[in-house]
Amino acid sequence: MKARSQAALLAAPAMAILAGVAVLPVLAAIWLSLHRSILVFHEERFIGIANFRFLFSDGRFWSALGTTAYFTAVAVAAELLIGLPVAMLLQRGGGFFRAAILLPWAIPTAVSARMWAWLFNADYGLLHRLLPGVDWLGSPRTALHAAILVDVWKTTPFVALILLAGLSAIPGDVVKAARVDGARPARIFFSITLPLLRPAILLALLFRSLDAFRVFDAIYVLTEGGPANATETLSIYAYKTLLRSGDFGYGSALSVATFACVLGIGLVFLRFLGRER
Amino acid sequence: MKRLPVLVFFLGPLAWQVLTSFWPEPELTRALPHALTVANYAGLGTTFARAVLNSLLVAAGTTALCLAVGASAAFAVAKLEFRGRSLLFGGALAISMFPPIATVSPLYLVLRAAGLRDTLAGLILPYATFALPLTLWLLTSFFRDLPDELYRAARVDGCTPWQAFVHVFLPLSWPALATSAILVFIFSWNELLYALSFISTPSKRTIPVAIALFAGEHVEPWGQIAAASVVATVPLAFLTLFFQRRIVAGLTAGAVKE
Amino acid sequence: MKRHLLVLVACLACARQGREAQPPGPVTIVLEHQPLWGDPAAFHASLERFQQENPGVVVRTQTLPNASDVAREMFLTALEGGADDFDVFAIDVVWAPEFARAGWLADLTSAFPPERLRAQYLASTIEAVTLDGKIYAVPWFLDVGLLYYRTDLVPRAPKTYAELQSFARAAMARNPGLAGYLWQGRQYEGLNCNVFEAIWGHDGDLLRDGRIALDTDAARAGLGFLREAIASGLSPRSVVASAEEETRRAFQDGRAVFLRNWPYVWAEVQKPGSPVRGKVGFAPLPSETGAPGPGTLGGWQLAVNAHSPPWRRRAAEKLVAFLTSGEAAVELALRYSRIPARRAVYDDPRVREGAPFIAALLPVALAARPRPVTPYYALASDSIQGELSGAVAGLRSPADALSRAQRIVDHLESR
Numbered sequence: 001m002k003a004r005s006q007a008a009l010l011a012a013p014a015m016a017i018l019a020g021v022a023v024l025p026v027l028a029a030i031w032l033s034l035h036r037s038i039l040v041f042h043e044e045r046f047i048g049i050a051n052f053r054f055l056f057s058d059g060r061f062w063s064a065l066g067t068t069a070y071f072t073a074v075a076v077a078a079e080l081l082i083g084l085p086v087a088m089l090l091q092r093g094g095g096f097f098r099a100a101i102l103l104p105w106a107i108p109t110a111v112s113a114r115m116w117a118w119l120f121n122a123d124y125g126l127l128h129r130l131l132p133g134v135d136w137l138g139s140p141r142t143a144l145h146a147a148i149l150v151d152v153w154k155t156t157p158f159v160a161l162i163l164l165a166g167l168s169a170i171p172g173d174v175v176k177a178a179r180v181d182g183a184r185p186a187r188i189f190f191s192i193t194l195p196l197l198r199p200a201i202l203l204a205l206l207f208r209s210l211d212a213f214r215v216f217d218a219i220y221v222l223t224e225g226g227p228a229n230a231t232e233t234l235s236i237y238a239y240k241t242l243l244r245s246g247d248f249g250y251g252s253a254l255s256v257a258t259f260a261c262v263l264g265i266g267l268v269f270l271r272f273l274g275r276e277r
Numbered sequence: 278m279k280r281l282p283v284l285v286f287f288l289g290p291l292a293w294q295v296l297t298s299f300w301p302e303p304e305l306t307r308a309l310p311h312a313l314t315v316a317n318y319a320g321l322g323t324t325f326a327r328a329v330l331n332s333l334l335v336a337a338g339t340t341a342l343c344l345a346v347g348a349s350a351a352f353a354v355a356k357l358e359f360r361g362r363s364l365l366f367g368g369a370l371a372i373s374m375f376p377p378i379a380t381v382s383p384l385y386l387v388l389r390a391a392g393l394r395d396t397l398a399g400l401i402l403p404y405a406t407f408a409l410p411l412t413l414w415l416l417t418s419f420f421r422d423l424p425d426e427l428y429r430a431a432r433v434d435g436c437t438p439w440q441a442f443v444h445v446f447l448p449l450s451w452p453a454l455a456t457s458a459i460l461v462f463i464f465s466w467n468e469l470l471y472a473l474s475f476i477s478t479p480s481k482r483t484i485p486v487a488i489a490l491f492a493g494e495h496v497e498p499w500g501q502i503a504a505a506s507v508v509a510t511v512p513l514a515f516l517t518l519f520f521q522r523r524i525v526a527g528l529t530a531g532a533v534k535e
Numbered sequence: 536m537k538r539h540l541l542v543l544v545a546c547l548a549c550a551r552q553g554r555e556a557q558p559p560g561p562v563t564i565v566l567e568h569q570p571l572w573g574d575p576a577a578f579h580a581s582l583e584r585f586q587q588e589n590p591g592v593v594v595r596t597q598t599l600p601n602a603s604d605v606a607r608e609m610f611l612t613a614l615e616g617g618a619d620d621f622d623v624f625a626i627d628v629v630w631a632p633e634f635a636r637a638g639w640l641a642d643l644t645s646a647f648p649p650e651r652l653r654a655q656y657l658a659s660t661i662e663a664v665t666l667d668g669k670i671y672a673v674p675w676f677l678d679v680g681l682l683y684y685r686t687d688l689v690p691r692a693p694k695t696y697a698e699l700q701s702f703a704r705a706a707m708a709r710n711p712g713l714a715g716y717l718w719q720g721r722q723y724e725g726l727n728c729n730v731f732e733a734i735w736g737h738d739g740d741l742l743r744d745g746r747i748a749l750d751t752d753a754a755r756a757g758l759g760f761l762r763e764a765i766a767s768g769l770s771p772r773s774v775v776a777s778a779e780e781e782t783r784r785a786f787q788d789g790r791a792v793f794l795r796n797w798p799y800v801w802a803e804v805q806k807p808g809s810p811v812r813g814k815v816g817f818a819p820l821p822s823e824t825g826a827p828g829p830g831t832l833g834g835w836q837l838a839v840n841a842h843s844p845p846w847r848r849r850a851a852e853k854l855v856a857f858l859t860s861g862e863a864a865v866e867l868a869l870r871y872s873r874i875p876a877r878r879a880v881y882d883d884p885r886v887r888e889g890a891p892f893i894a895a896l897l898p899v900a901l902a903a904r905p906r907p908v909t910p911y912y913a914l915a916s917d918s919i920q921g922e923l924s925g926a927v928a929g930l931r932s933p934a935d936a937l938s939r940a941q942r943i944v945d946h947l948e949s950r
Contacts, residue, residue, distance in 0.1 A: 003358075003438050004358060006437060010349040011353040014347055015350070015361065017342075017346060017405050018368060018405070018410070020402070021403055022406045024383075028382075028386075029379055029380060032383060038914070038947075058943070059939050059942075060921065060922075060943065089283060094280075098525070099517050100284060100288055107506075108488070108513075110486070110489045113489075114488050115290055115293075118297060121499070123306075124499075129308065135773065138772075157287070164529070214376035216378065217470070220473075225722070225921070226723075227776055235378040239381070239474070242381060243611065246611060252382045255381065255382065256379065262375070385612075389615075474612070477610075477612045477616065477618055
């Protein structure tokens with residue numbers, strides 16, 4: 001009995017902090033989202049679900065949702081497709097190679113986005129010089145893909161490492177046995193490696209999808225959501241509404257909606273993962 | 278040889294940034310510089326040095342806080358029975374999935390009320406939202422791997438759970454503590470959204486904010502931005518080079534197990 | 536471990552110094568302003584002069600981000616949180632009503648009596664800094680949208696949009712690769728200025744009963760004109776991503792016939808080594824009818840932070856007086872091509888001699904129009920930018936974009 005209460009005591013500080021900085025704020029955000037609240041003018045009034053009613057008919061919200069979903073789907077797919085071969089290269093070892101691959105993941109996203117902004121620069125950027133026809137950040141059609149490229153560059157290393165861990169867990173004799181049986185490398189890959197890698201792939205998908213869906217840093221630095229709001233994700237829209245328009249009520253409604261979407265994605269993935277195990 | 282294109286893709290942009298940082302500003306319109314200069318670094322000045330120091334303080338503070346409260350909690354979750362145990366672990370996992378934007382507005386109001394808005398100390402607590410779940414996850418899976426007999430033996434010897442933690446488990450856990458410390462440090466070093474929202478004084482900016490809002494008296498000083506980026510990257514380059522094994526182990530913890 | 540942490544937190548918190556008593560030694564005041572463009576040396580020299588004239592006062596400067604939207608975001612969070620680490624700061628003309636209403640600007644009425652200011656300054660600039668009869672900022676310099684044209688490529692400045700179009704087409708036909716009309720179409724505050732000018736040029740108004748009105752025929756015509764300029768090739772596609780500097784550089788390199796921009800461009804294009812030196816003229820913007828089109832009133836005012844302690848406030852007011860003096864305005868005009876807000880500076884012989892174009896701009900400055908003067912404009916501006924940008928980029932029709940913008944503005948303004 002004494003041991004039990006001491007155990008609770010050991011965990012108490014962490015619990016208190018998590019409750020204080022995460023759980024309560026989310027509840028408070030929900031509460032705020034039910035208000036009209038213009039911070040600057042000290043306007044504060046309970047208005048029920050009016051913000052959410054407006055949200056459902058807000059074209060800019062639906063564009064942002066679509067942009068976020070597209071960003072997430074394309075970026076995560078590309079990261080998996082590039083991450084798998086990189087993981088196979090990593091499997092053959094090489095400390096320097098591994099550290100080199102890890103570097104893009106480690107540096108701040110804001111720094112890497114500034115770096116790419118210079119590569120994309122429409123006057124003197126290296127990429128602009130190599131491919132003068134592409135207006136990387138200037139056109140609504142390419143800007144989002146430029147942002148995706150930056151995300152792929154930065155987080156493929158992470159995906160590759162998760163997949164590498166999965167690859168290392170595949171027993172070597174299974175592959176060897178298949179090879180002795182005369183199976184071709186392609187066949188081994190598709191009928192042995194890939195199925196055994198499924199849990200690792202799903203895990204990478206889960207982590208990356210949740211992460212990509214809340215993307216903020218790269219886009220804030222590269223385009224601030226422009227041109228024509230073509231790169232505006234939910235986090236950017238919520239941030240601008242909160243801190244640029246100072247509308248804490250509707251801004252909170254937007255962030256609660258973002259939260260709900262992330263929660264939904266998380267639950268769906270956990271379902272899949274649960275079935276795997 | 279298959280590695281070459283991969284290396285070019287991942288290191289090429291960084292190399293170009295390093296070159297740009299030594300590129301004389303008036304020559305940026307050329308395809309390549311005629312001569313190299315350190316003027317861009319000299320021009321960074323004290324404001325950016327402050328940003329480096331600020332990032333260091335905030336990252337170190339967050340790391341210290343998370344290890345201080347996370348280690349004992351992770352031990353409790355892994356080895357002890359108490360009410361709310363699964364709630365804590367599951368809750369921490371759920372919180373790590375929160376989009377940070379969801380908590381910006383209330384945290385802003387709370388920090389302002391507490392007089393902590395626009396202070397570095399006021400950044401450390403919000404940073405716990407992503408750093409503490411990570412710490413708990415890494416340390417819990419580490420403690421779980423230690424044999425239960427160890428704990429039982431300590432109890433038989435008359436240790437309280439607290440003593441068992443401090444005298445038996447903590448001394449064993451330094452590799453996991455180091456891994457957590459490195460990862461938490463990197464994540465805190467890199468954070469932008471909270472720092473952007475809660476810090477307004479230029480001299481209190483962290484590196485990501487300073488770089489995101491980099492302004493010169495002229496328009497877009499790309500050479501200086503590149504120099505600042507290199508300065509921000511060097512510590513991380515060292516961390517990844519020396520601790521890559523730990524980082525990889527930490528990132529993939531749980532990816533293979535369970 | 537935990538104790539160390541407490542010490543660390545305490546140290547960080549101590550960084551917020553006490554603010555009750557005046558510290559001994561010189562008074563340090565902080566001036567926050569946007570980059571002035573051009574060589575900052577002259578401006579720094581004048582601050583040096585101020586410090587010599589006021590022993591015991593030290594002025595430090597902090598440069599704000601270039602984009603005024605980002606600068607406003609910084610001020611919004613800083614002032615909302617009661618920041619007192621800067622004393623004098625430059626505010627965009629559209630922020631004044633909002634900031635004053637929020638209680639962030641010190642009342643300067645006793646140091647700068649309204650009657651005196653009205654006698655000295657252009658009327659519209661004083662209106663913009665007055666709330667309920669009190670003065671909350673002092674005009675520093677004006678900005679106004681202008682048309683620059685290449686005197687070697689077109690016969691004279693165009694008066695109507697149709698003339699702009701035909702002059703540009705003729706020059707483009709003679710010089711393949713030349714762009715016709717450059718303006719600022721990136722998603723930022725400057726885009727709003729460009730679109731509002733086109734709306735005024737189509738005889739439109741942006742306020743209806745004190746509220747922002749965007750779903751009007753004139754607005755659809757004005758925005759439609761800008762969209763059509765891109766679609767028809769009069770303006771290159773790159774304007775969709777251009778702010779002031781991108782268009783200024785292209786024009787200065789000799790790559791365009793017409794440029795809409797602010798007065799600072801004049802000094803740049805006339806610099807030695809500029810490829811278009813001596814080949815540039817300026818004029819009021821064109822309009823649908825041929826009457827001079829109003830340019831957007833921009834520009835910066837100097838305000839004193841309401842949270843700044845009393846002993847710094849006095850020095851801050853002195854600095855504002857110094858920077859907005861007639862002498863300072865002359866220097867800003869000569870060195871940085873800034874348009875004076877003081878009426879008398881236009882007639883100063885040094886200005887007429889050294890910057891004749893500024894003297895010639897007086898009628899344009901007098902006719903400049905403010906963006907909607909409501910405390911809500913600055914809050915709504917971000918949403919408006921996004922929708923206007925959508926239309927300019929061709930993602931949706933001007934009518935569609937304007938009605939979307941109107942919906943968001945109405946939601947924000949709903950009281």
